[in-house]
Amino acid sequence: MSESLYEQLGGEAAVDAAVDIFYRKILGDTTLAPFFEGVDLDKQAAKQKAFLTMAFGGPNNYSGKDLTSAHAALVARGLNDSHVTAVLNHLMKTLQELKVPGYLVVEIMKIAESTRNAVLGR
């Protein structure tokens, strides 16, 4: 059996390294910042970790329904495709900074992109 994507990336340690960089990029992005107003940073960082664990093909129990309900209030406040694209770009840049091999970046971006419709409630 070949190694899973999660194992190839280095498991939890890889997720931790990525969360740190990824979350700084997102919080520093002025187009995304309004959606994080009043949000507890610790809880949010835990959610980012859960999202990256999923994108890295790791253990998770998230369903499309969870993603939709978690983002419903944000969609009502104007969250749209441009914001999802911005987040995905930050993810790609994070992976490049961490020197993740290109063929794995493609795999991760595919998983991440697959959440778009659920996040936007479509």
Next chain:
Amino acid sequence: MPQITYEGRSYVTEGDETVLDCLLRHGESVSYGCRAGACQSCLMQAVDGAPPSDSQKGLKDTQKFDRQFLACLCHPTTDLEVAIPGAAAKTYTSPVIDVERLNAEIARVRLGLPAGFKYRAGQFINIVAPGGVSRSYSLASVPDEDDYLELHVRRIPSGLVSGWIYDELKTNTELTISEAMGQCFYVPARNDQPLLLIGTGSGLAPLYGIARDALRQGHTGAIHLYHGSSNQDGIYYFEEMSALAEKHPHFNYTPTLSRPHELPKVASGRAHEIALQSLGALRGWRIYLCGHPEMVHGTKKQAFLAGAAMQDIYADPFTFVQHPPKAVG
């Protein structure tokens, strides 16, 4: 197999199951989410026994110190008694030693140490006022250094509990207080790490305790404490803080006033803005934030963006309540 005790009920684990699976299998309703150690929804605390360190991944040092763990990652090797952190706070009775009004808005309250009461400098207690209303106040005292509990209570206009404490509370009154709670305290690890403490108003109380606790436990890294207020009365304990800085060359104290003033030795501006500007990058720093919720919230984010790790930023959760049912102090 190890046995798990929760709310007085005990269950024997089967095979290699986790604490979470064991509790769920027996119909206990405990919260959980990802079941992979990421979302921290299933955070629990061992009140008896030690959780395996594998189950404490991603938690803050203070949480590990308090034997908190993630139930979904916890494959117990020994018997554990577990609880939801802060769910069943014990109460104590404590006599008022004295109430001293430091100025027009802040009173220093000293309470007798109840038998068996344990705390760490920087944690908070709830005080129950007549009528049953309770509010949280941070401890400014240090265990093993002070033989009393010290609180700094800021009188909030029309504040039920703070007004009662400031105006009416008398020596020898027996108060009902909760056990000490909160994750905002000093952990004696990495003692050469620079520390940044920012407090506004009576948010100085826990920081005064944390700074003295760090010094007492031999912290060698630089300690920078910024205390901000919008008015002059808010800059209390100036002498005590200056004396501490005098005694410990690696402890730096900067009082700040956001309104125009002519006080020497007091910086002009907001405490967090002055701190972030003068310290620059915060990679590797440990940070404690107490006081006005907006300051705490905004500074947490700015400190993270300035390079501090999320695990190294401490602030108590009640400072985030939108319409504060609890006073900060």
